[in-house]
Amino acid sequence: MKKKTASIYMMVVVLALLSVSTAVAQGNTSQQKLPNVQVKDMDGRLMNVNSFSNGGKPIIISFWATWCKPCISELESIADDYEDWQKVAGVKLIAISIDDTRTNGGIKSLVSSRGWTYEVYNDYNKDLYRALGIANVPYTIVLNGDGKVVERHAGYNPGDEYRLLEVVKKIGKP
Amino acid sequence: MRRKIFIMITIAGISNVLRAQEIPGKLSGGLESNNQYYIDDKATQAKAPRDKIATNSYFTLNYTLKNFYAGVQLESYLSSLMGYPEGLKGTKLTHRFAGYRTDKIDITAGNFYEQYGNGFVFRSYEERQLGIDNIMDGVNVRFTPLKGIRLKASYGLQRVLMDNGEGIVRGADLELDPLDLLKIKHRWGVTIGGSVVNRYQRYTGPDEDFPPGVDAWSGRLQLTHPYYNLNMEYVGKSADPTDVNKNIFKKGSLLYISQTITTNKGLSADIAFRRMENMEFRTDRTQKDNVAVLNYLPALTKLYTYSLPGLYPYAAQSMGEIGGKVDVFYHFKRGSALGGHYGTKLSLTASMYRNLDTARLNSKEGFRAEFWKLGPTELYNDVNVSLERRWTSWVKTIISYTNLRYNQGYIQGPGFGMVNADIAVVDVLLNFDRKNSLRGEIQHLWTVADERNWAAVLLEYGYAPGWSFFAGDMINYQSKKIHYFSAGGAFNYKEARVSLSYGRQRAGLLCVGGICRVVPAYSGANLSFTYNF
Structure with missing residues (x-):
């Protein structure tokens, strides 16, 4: 009892x-900004997440992993049009992988061979992922020009990228 | 009871204050809930537990105010999902912590996660799908006095199931960037580092030589260049007699060498080598499986995402293993003969693991192993080729072929043999328009071992941005002829996701990130919910 x-x-x-x-x-x-957590860049240097900036333009943060197929689908379909996105909305995409020691040796080679021009980081013990309360990848966050979170999206369906572009276009406008 | 009432009043109070005015600081967190309804299933011999409904829920709340942060996590297993460690039960506030963080120093009191180097000596982390959460409870400090010097020091007890374990852990890790410190600008980056970790667990047995304390140390070197990365770590560990290694007094060691080579021509590769012996490191020497583990020893093999190659997942052999993995990626450029209009991506992966060349000893050491020699027993071998190509704006295909050799007897236990399997997968994605997409998978596995040939199909329909539905089946049509069907759907709305599915789960190894747990066969419906803020 x-x-x-x-x-x-x-x-x-x-x-x-x-x-x-x-x-x-x-x-x-x-009003949320990103927490002051550190992630590793591709040279293994630690970087404060709250120092991400894009000169007052929006930023898309995409959480992914080398073993996550929908994540790669999403980043691939954006990669095809990334130059247009940058022109139209001034947006920058930051791809944060949550690969740990098992697979993080493959992040740089995968990104390089696919020719992605995104900024790529490794959240190697999921400090940022956890601070944001994320449960699964893919997961996408949009920051406005002031670095505040304006949109979050769990999961990826083919076609989601068009809606994402609409969102960044809207907030990219002065 | 009084404490609970106190907590409730506090929370009610806080929530009133919060509603009344704008609070300073930021709150973030999330809720995850996995619910399963079990049924008896004669075909798979799956039996529903007495309580047919099981729920695992996690709620986290983090608060930040300038340099100050704090947080809690509440977990509830009512009842816990089948296949989770038995000790995970009831409801409890499992994490609570507070800390202070500037660019130079970060101090956490209470629960914390930490990783030294590659995690081979110390990694506390959470993997909910596997029921792993070896969070520490104590004090953690990260100190960066100068750019180029990073020091970590940790102290505390480890979470073991729903409580703290009895093993005391203390450790430190130092990382230096010598070129930065000497203010030399160079294309190459150099990082050197080292860690020490000590665990003490009281011993009350009769053996006078028995070590209650176990030390592990490691040294590492990292070189970085725009086209090359090297990551090396060597680990040594003092004698650590445990139930799992049959109480031998053997020292442990691990050597890891990982390299990445990239070019600007679409070709890149990564190569990893690892040799380890007696490297299991726990805060409690009587535990087994994934409970009370202090370090991280993942299988360094390709992580298969398709279901049939996933039937035979390699699990790292911490008692003794030598081998490695190679990945090669190549991008046939748009417009080239093999690239077509959209470009074609090729990936090649191979891995090979064997046991160590050992000789049994009569002393307490138990065995002796040659360092640079492959052992006589093949543990795992695989070769995979995948081609990904977009044909038109609306058709994309992935074709993949795998050959694997899996020593099932060694990895899963006696009664099994060697499995040699070939697996072919065809994956087609059709984007009808900006909203509707359909993906289909056909897979086949050929083998004369274990449950013999398998076939699998999967259909997935997506309606962006919110909806997706799937239906699939998998059958071992030459042996037991059991259909492992499943069907379901998911709905995403912004940060929320709800999914519902129904089907059969096969008994076997469930692996996430190279760490595995054994799951029983079950059948029934699953409802999952995640939300974060």
């Missing part, structure tokens, strides 16, 4: 936390 009441209390706590967080999230989404 005691166990049961305890678990009921816990459920209430969860619900309370959830309602708090959604209330806050709704009021706050437009």
